[in-house]
Amino acid sequence: MKIITRHWGKINPLKIDSYIRQRGYEALQKAVREMDPKSVIDEVKKSGLRGRGGAGFPTGEKWEIAAREKSPEKYFICNLDESEPGTYKDRLIAEKNPHQVIEGLLIGAYAVGAKKAYIYINGRYAEQAEVLQIALDQAREKEFVGSGILGSAADVEISIHQGAGAYICGEETALLNSIEGKRGEPRLKPLFPPVSGLFGKPTIVNNAETLANLPYIIRHGAQNYAEIGSKTSPGTKLFLLHGAVKNPGFFEAPLGIGLRELIFAKEYGGGMKSGKEFWFAQAGGASGRLVPSGKLDQVLTYDNCEYPLGSGSVLVVDKTEDIKDYLFSWADFFHRESCGKCVPCREGTYRLWEIAKRIRNGDIRERDRENVEDILWTLGNTTFCPLGKFASVAWSDAMKMFPDKIFK
Amino acid sequence: MQIKINNQSFECQEEETILAVCKRNGIRIPTLCAHPDLLPSEGVCRMCLVETNQAKGLVSSCTQKICEGLEVRTETEKVNKARKINLELLWADHAGKCAFCEKNGRCELQNLAKEYGPDEFKFVPRRKELKPNDELDLLKDNWSHAVFDDANPCLARDSQYCVECRRCVRVCKNIQTVEAYGLNKRSSKTNVGTPYEMPLDCIFCGQCSVVCPTAAITEKDETHKFEEAVADPKKMVVVQFAPSVRFAFGEEFGQPPGTFWEGKLVASLKELGADKVFDTTFAADLTIVEEATELLLKIKSGKAPRPMFTSCCPSWILFIEKYFPEFIPDISTSKSPQQMLGALLKTYWAEKEKIHPENIFSVSVMPCISKKYEAQREEMKASGTRDVDLVLTVRELARLLRKKKIDPSQLKDQNFDPALGISTGAGILFGQSGGVMEAALRTAVEKISGKELGKLEFEVIRGDAEYRTAEIEIGSMKLKVAIVHEIRNARKLLEDLKAGRADYDFVEVMSCPNGCIGGGGMPQPTSPTARKARIQAIFTRDKNMPLRKSHENPAVKKIYKEFLGAPGSEKAEELLHTGYVNRKK
Numbered sequence: 002m003k004i005i006t007r008h009w010g011k012i013n014p015l016k017i018d019s020y021i022r023q024r025g026y027e028a029l030q031k032a033v034r035e036m037d038p039k040s041v042i043d044e045v046k047k048s049g050l051r052g053r054g055g056a057g058f059p060t061g062e063k064w065e066i067a068a069r070e071k072s073p074e075k076y077f078i079c080n081l082d083e084s085e086p087g088t089y090k091d092r093l094i095a096e097k098n099p100h101q102v103i104e105g106l107l108i109g110a111y112a113v114g115a116k117k118a119y120i121y122i123n124g125r126y127a128e129q130a131e132v133l134q135i136a137l138d139q140a141r142e143k144e145f146v147g148s149g150i151l152g153s154a155a156d157v158e159i160s161i162h163q164g165a166g167a168y169i170c171g172e173e174t175a176l177l178n179s180i181e182g183k184r185g186e187p188r189l190k191p192l193f194p195p196v197s198g199l200f201g202k203p204t205i206v207n208n209a210e211t212l213a214n215l216p217y218i219i220r221h222g223a224q225n226y227a228e229i230g231s232k233t234s235p236g237t238k239l240f241l242l243h244g245a246v247k248n249p250g251f252f253e254a255p256l257g258i259g260l261r262e263l264i265f266a267k268e269y270g271g272g273m274k275s276g277k278e279f280w281f282a283q284a285g286g287a288s289g290r291l292v293p294s295g296k297l298d299q300v301l302t303y304d305n306c307e308y309p310l311g312s313g314s315v316l317v318v319d320k321t322e323d324i325k326d327y328l329f330s331w332a333d334f335f336h337r338e339s340c341g342k343c344v345p346c347r348e349g350t351y352r353l354w355e356i357a358k359r360i361r362n363g364d365i366r367e368r369d370r371e372n373v374e375d376i377l378w379t380l381g382n383t384t385f386c387p388l389g390k391f392a393s394v395a396w397s398d399a400m401k402m403f404p405d406k407i408f409k
Numbered sequence: 410m411q412i413k414i415n416n417q418s419f420e421c422q423e424e425e426t427i428l429a430v431c432k433r434n435g436i437r438i439p440t441l442c443a444h445p446d447l448l449p450s451e452g453v454c455r456m457c458l459v460e461t462n463q464a465k466g467l468v469s470s471c472t473q474k475i476c477e478g479l480e481v482r483t484e485t486e487k488v489n490k491a492r493k494i495n496l497e498l499l500w501a502d503h504a505g506k507c508a509f510c511e512k513n514g515r516c517e518l519q520n521l522a523k524e525y526g527p528d529e530f531k532f533v534p535r536r537k538e539l540k541p542n543d544e545l546d547l548l549k550d551n552w553s554h555a556v557f558d559d560a561n562p563c564l565a566r567d568s569q570y571c572v573e574c575r576r577c578v579r580v581c582k583n584i585q586t587v588e589a590y591g592l593n594k595r596s597s598k599t600n601v602g603t604p605y606e607m608p609l610d611c612i613f614c615g616q617c618s619v620v621c622p623t624a625a626i627t628e629k630d631e632t633h634k635f636e637e638a639v640a641d642p643k644k645m646v647v648v649q650f651a652p653s654v655r656f657a658f659g660e661e662f663g664q665p666p667g668t669f670w671e672g673k674l675v676a677s678l679k680e681l682g683a684d685k686v687f688d689t690t691f692a693a694d695l696t697i698v699e700e701a702t703e704l705l706l707k708i709k710s711g712k713a714p715r716p717m718f719t720s721c722c723p724s725w726i727l728f729i730e731k732y733f734p735e736f737i738p739d740i741s742t743s744k745s746p747q748q749m750l751g752a753l754l755k756t757y758w759a760e761k762e763k764i765h766p767e768n769i770f771s772v773s774v775m776p777c778i779s780k781k782y783e784a785q786r787e788e789m790k791a792s793g794t795r796d797v798d799l800v801l802t803v804r805e806l807a808r809l810l811r812k813k814k815i816d817p818s819q820l821k822d823q824n825f826d827p828a829l830g831i832s833t834g835a836g837i838l839f840g841q842s843g844g845v846m847e848a849a850l851r852t853a854v855e856k857i858s859g860k861e862l863g864k865l866e867f868e869v870i871r872g873d874a875e876y877r878t879a880e881i882e883i884g885s886m887k888l889k890v891a892i893v894h895e896i897r898n899a900r901k902l903l904e905d906l907k908a909g910r911a912d913y914d915f916v917e918v919m920s921c922p923n924g925c926i927g928g929g930g931m932p933q934p935t936s937p938t939a940r941k942a943r944i945q946a947i948f949t950r951d952k953n954m955p956l957r958k959s960h961e962n963p964a965v966k967k968i969y970k971e972f973l974g975a976p977g978s979e980k981a982e983e984l985l986h987t988g989y990v991n992r993k994k
Contacts, residue, residue, distance in 0.1 A: 341599025348498035351597035
């Protein structure tokens with residue numbers, strides 16, 4: 002079952018007609034001509050679609066909050082800031098079929114009553130931004146974008162906003178600050194964006210992959226979609242496999258797939274590279290948990306609290322690798338990407354990085370273990386936004402799983 | 410609504426934060442970024458975390474609003490662990506040069522360290538553990554993001570001491586709308602600073618230095634200049650201090666806000682080696698007489714409807730010069746009291762005492778940071794050299810006294826030196842927002858109506874509202890006045906005037922919260938409560954003064970008779986008036 006990757010390779014992403022020939026933009030026509038905004042939201046709610054950014058918040062419910070707000074001015078934003086290490090699904094979506102995202106964005110904006118929409122794209126995705134811009138221009142020519150979409154009363158204008166490649170700007174309130182021209186830092190919640198977001202107006206921020214599901218849902222109906230994947234997390238998901246597997250790369254699979262199947266099944270990872278022995282996997286990028294071999298029967302859904310699937314990237318590590326390199330790489334990433342707003346994250350990620358540097362060089366000091374434990378605790382419990390917690394996840398697991406391999 | 414804190418019930422109002430309720434009821438919660446003048450809080454220091462029955466994790470009490478059924482615990486194991494670790498992390502990033510620091514003993518971070526500090530700070534490298542290379546790395550790392558800036562006459566910034574609490578950013582943006590500060594870089598290199606780290610170029614109100622919890626932003630310390638002058642046998646050190654100073658100075662030595670310490674101040678200055686101590690309040694009376702005359706002339710000339718602005722606040726002057734130069738012609742040309750006294754010292758008084766002006770070292774003690782700037786303006790050299798050679802803030806004076814181990818509370822009160830030491834209640838009022846207006850009205854109303862005022866208090870213009878307006882009836886005339894404090898309100902007023910939404914005859918502006926009484930050079934900590942107490946003390950003092958109208962000040966009368974002639978005379982114009990410069994970029 003393919004939803005996201007369905008037309009990849011078959012269509013020319015630079016030609017809108019090639020998407021239209023695959024019945025592209027039919028869902029948009031259906032939405033603006035045959036459905037009122039409320040029934041679009043109801044349909045998405047019924048489909049059970051959940052946000053693909055990582056948190057898995059029910060998309061329809063989020064929309065409903067913004068739709069209920071009385072403000073005449075609302076915004077809809079496609080979050081394409083993707084910066085999680087090892088994650089490039091949104092980049093693929095943008096370059097392989099940009100119109101699918103644009104169509105989804107238009108449907109969403111129509112549903113919540115937003116006349117202005119943005120695609121917030123990671124500054125390092127310059128090429129993809131260009132592809133999207135071409136797609137956008139073509140869509141405007143076809144009257145899919147702008148005022149009076151396809152002769153209906155719906156107006157949606159879309160702009161592409163390039164970020165500067167900061168990880169934190171993927172956090173929705175930091176993203177809003179960034180569009181407003183402010184420093185990319187998370188805002189205090191509540192109020193949540195669907196109530197008070199961009200320029201203080203109700204705003205929906207949806208991940209690009211979430212939006213790419215919408216044309217299918219509207220065209221084939223919520224019922225059809227809800228039957229795909231797991232009951233509580235319906236639909237398919239783009240997974241990215243890295244590391245010591247035979248076939249690394251991207252795979253679209255129904256949600257609810259087991260981690261073991263993803264890594265070892267022929268149509269996906271195809272098992273370990275020859276001569277390599279599975280040590281652990283990390284699901285969800287640098288902020289994901291470490292999964293030992295005994296836990297590979299975990300299914301990947303948004304309810305699975307023990308090992309969240311996060312962005313959907315899975316790193317497979319074999320036994321020849323040194324955990325210290327990973328520890329350094331995680332600490333280095335989060336130290337670099339901390340926005341500097343709150344004390345525990347700004348200072349904690351820095352001290353962790355400092356210690357990680359030494360650990361990697363085998364220079365271990367008496368206080369290191371206790372200090373690392375304290376830093377991980379404060380990152381996990383006291384930071385302003387979730388980035389601090391993300392920074393502590395893999396480290397905390399590593400400390401529990403292989404303490405002897407770290408401090409020796 | 411009632412909530413429970415540590416199993417005790419407390420009455421509170423909707424929309425209050427947990428921190429506000431705790432503070433009111435004396436429950437101790439450590440904070441660094443929260444400040445009573447900068448609400449709502451931002452929750453960045455993570456020191457005020459508490460546990461509640463509403464959330465799984467810790468919540469920051471400065472941002473979390475209360476709700477029905479809320480139960481808060483402020484001293485759990487988790488809370489204490491969070492405080493301790495986060496404080497240690499901050500401490501490790503801090504310069505930790507306490508012994509040499511200007512803020513030693515009055516630093517909020519140091520106080521927290523004392524209160525919650527463990528025996529040893531774990532993230533601070535131990536000397537014995539360091540290899541020579543590490544030390545170099547540490548030093549490099551420290552300097553790679555340290556910014557030092559004192560390329561201005563008023564403020565010094567040293568980011569090594571900064572804890573990134575952002576109070577300065579918020580006060581500058583939200584209260585003063587100047588936005589001189591922002592954040593540069595990110596992650597552990599995040600620095601509070603100016604755009605592109607250009608030298609600070611603002612209105613020097615110094616509010617950033619009053620809210621700064623550490624020594625990251627301080628007044629530019631010039632105490633050594635005082636010491637040098639006192640040690641120089643050729644110099645006659647003459648000191649003046651501003652009206653507001655005597656109501657707050659005591660706080661530096663443990664007195665409650667509003668303690669009236671005039672005699673102790675004179676005594677302290679004499680103890681430090683000052684030869685003469687005069688009262689800026691005398692010059693405030695002089696300012697009123699000049700300014701009231703100017704106002705009357707302006708009204709009579711029919712040049713209205715443009716208003717006249719007060720000119721005694723140098724930050725306000727800079728604000729006009731830099732941002733709204735089109736209003737320059739409307740500023741009163743009367744100098745501020747500091748500069749009037751400075752000019753008279755080195756002319757009138759020097760002549761009278763037969764002292765060469767070059768041998769006078771003129772010092773003023775001010776509640777203000779930008780007076781340092783004002784004193785070195787090109788226009789302020791009526792006597793040929795700088796009229797005021799040195800401006801010390803209240804904090805600097807206190808630092809000097811502590812250094813010399815002088816405790817003012819142990820000193821016997823002394824009186825001002827005569828000649829330039831007599832003042833009235835009207836002059837005293839200058840210390841707070843609305844005071845210049847009220848003092849001016851006491852004089853202007855009597856001059857216009859020719860009748861003596863019955864009640865001297867102009868209640869219509871008192872109060873701590875940030876933008877106050879009134880119509881004062883003087884015979885058949887109506888005088889439209891406005892009073893604002895904090896630059897955000899001044900900006901609003903100027904925009905109102907520009908848009909024709911308002912018109913006034915006379916406008917008083919003070920840049921700092923509640924006027925000089927909340928000045929940038931005043932004792933820390935500042936808060937609305939502290940300022941209220943200081944203002945109350947001003948009103949009480951005014952009430953108890955035998956003379957309460959500037960034009961009745963005998964010393965003022967005498968100086969006109971002996972030296973200046975009449976208000977607005979050529980001599981007065983030369984010594985007591987000034988001009989302004991368009992500094993818009």
